[in-house]
Amino acid sequence: GAGVSQTPSNKVTEKGKYVELRCDPISGHTALYWYRQSLGQGPEFLIYFQGTGAADDSGLPNDRFFAVRPEGSVSTLKIQRTERGDSAVYLCASSSSSGGVGELFFGEGSRLTVL
Amino acid sequence: AQSVTQPDIHITVSEGASLELRCNYSYGATPYLFWYVQSPGQGLQLLLKYFSGDTLVQGIKGFEAEFKRSQSSFNLRKPSVHWSDAAEYFCAVGAGGTSYGKLTFGQGTILTVHP
Numbered sequence: 001g002a003g004v005s006q007t008p009s010n011k012v013t014e015k016g017k018y019v020e021l022r023c024d025p026i027s028g029h030t031a032l033y034w035y036r037q038s039l040g041q042g043p044e045f046l047i048y049f050q051g052t053g054a055a056d057d058s059g060l061p062n063d064r065f066f067a068v069r070p071e072g073s074v075s076t077l078k079i080q081r082t083e084r085g086d087s088a089v090y091l092c093a094s095s096s097s098s099g100g101v102g103e104l105f106f107g108e109g110s111r112l113t114v115l
Numbered sequence: 116a117q118s119v120t121q122p123d124i125h126i127t128v129s130e131g132a133s134l135e136l137r138c139n140y141s142y143g144a145t146p147y148l149f150w151y152v153q154s155p156g157q158g159l160q161l162l163l164k165y166f167s168g169d170t171l172v173q174g175i176k177g178f179e180a181e182f183k184r185s186q187s188s189f190n191l192r193k194p195s196v197h198w199s200d201a202a203e204y205f206c207a208v209g210a211g212g213t214s215y216g217k218l219t220f221g222q223g224t225i226l227t228v229h230p
Contacts, residue, residue, distance in 0.1 A: 004158065033216050042119075042205050042220030043159070056217060091159070095216055104216050106151075106158035 002026070004107035006092050012113045013082055021077040021110045025094030032075050033104065034067055035091040043091055049075060082114045117142045117208050121221035128196050129229045136191040136224050138206030147209040148189040149218065150180055154202040162204075165189065166211065176200070201228045 005024040013019050025032050031050055035043035045059040049069045057067070064082075069075040079086055089111045093104040118141045128134055140146055150162040163174025170182040180191045189206060203225050207218040 031216055040222070042207070042223050043218075044220070045217050048217055059217075093159075093216065103161050103164075104159075104218075106160070108156065108158045 004092055004094050004105050006090075006107040006110050008110055009108065010111045010113075012115065014115050015082060015084060017082050017114075019079050019082055019112060021079075021090050021112070023075045023077070023092030023094075023107060025073065025075070025092070026096075026105055027073075029094035029096050029105070030072070031095040032069060033093040033095075034075070034077050035093065037089045037091055037109070039088070046077075046090075079112075082112075084114045087112055087114045117146070117210070117219045119206050119208050119219055119221035121204075121206055121224050123224045124222065125225045125227070127227040127229060130198050131195050134191075134193045134196045134200070134226070136204050136206075136226070138189045138191065138221060139187050140189060140206070140208045141187065142208050144210075147211040147215060148180075148182060149207040149209065150174065150178070150189075150191050151205045151207060151220075152176075152202045153205065153223075159205065162191070196226075196228055198228045198230060201226055 007022045033048050034046040037043045047057040047067050048055050052072045064080045067077045089109040091109045093106045095104050120139045122137050148165040151159040153159050162178050163172050165172050165182045173179050178193050203223045205223045206221045209218045
């Protein structure tokens with residue numbers, strides 16, 4: 001597709017379970033970002049990849065959260081031992097620039113609900 | 116630490132009326148400033164951005180914003196609102212450079228347009 005694709009669009013899980021959220025960026029985009037948007041809030045930065053490596057993971061809230069991008073394209077956000085407070089929309093964005101003034105293109109997000 | 120404040124959680128205007136959405140930021144250096152729009156079922160879309168130069172920037176869909184360093188503001192304006200402008204609007208600030216995509220967002224302003 002032409003845009004950033006995120007799957008699943010909705011995920012309902014039980015407290016304590018493990019979840020994976022997938023992001024397929026725009027083809028050729030080297031930079032990939034994960035954000036989290038809680039209800040009534042703006043998006044909050046989680047982690048940024050440049051190619052395969054995590055250039056900045058300072059926004060990950062704790063060690064239950066982990067993200068990978070093994071081939072420099074698709075990325076997976078992994079959440080272990082989910083808690084009710086993890087409920088949010090997880091947004092992925094990609095960009096073609098490694099620096100400067102590149103535009104971020106966002107996906108529609110994956111809505112995670114932890115019961 | 117950088118921060119963004121959008122003082123208005125919800126604004127209602129009549130179609131054809133002018134619009135101004137407020138944004139105040141806190142940042143230690145020259146900021147990179149953005150306005151994004153989020154419509155239901157769609158990803159965040161960039162309306163406009165400011166990095167340097169002319170303090171009045173033009174964006175898509177007839178929007179403009181003015182950077183005022185003395186007031187730490189970056190307000191979004193549109194002279195005549197259309198019903199399709201109803202959405203949530205987010206102001207964001209970034210550091211630029213290799214961290215250009217690591218943005219701090221405001222809480223958002225929900226715009227309702229009455230016919």
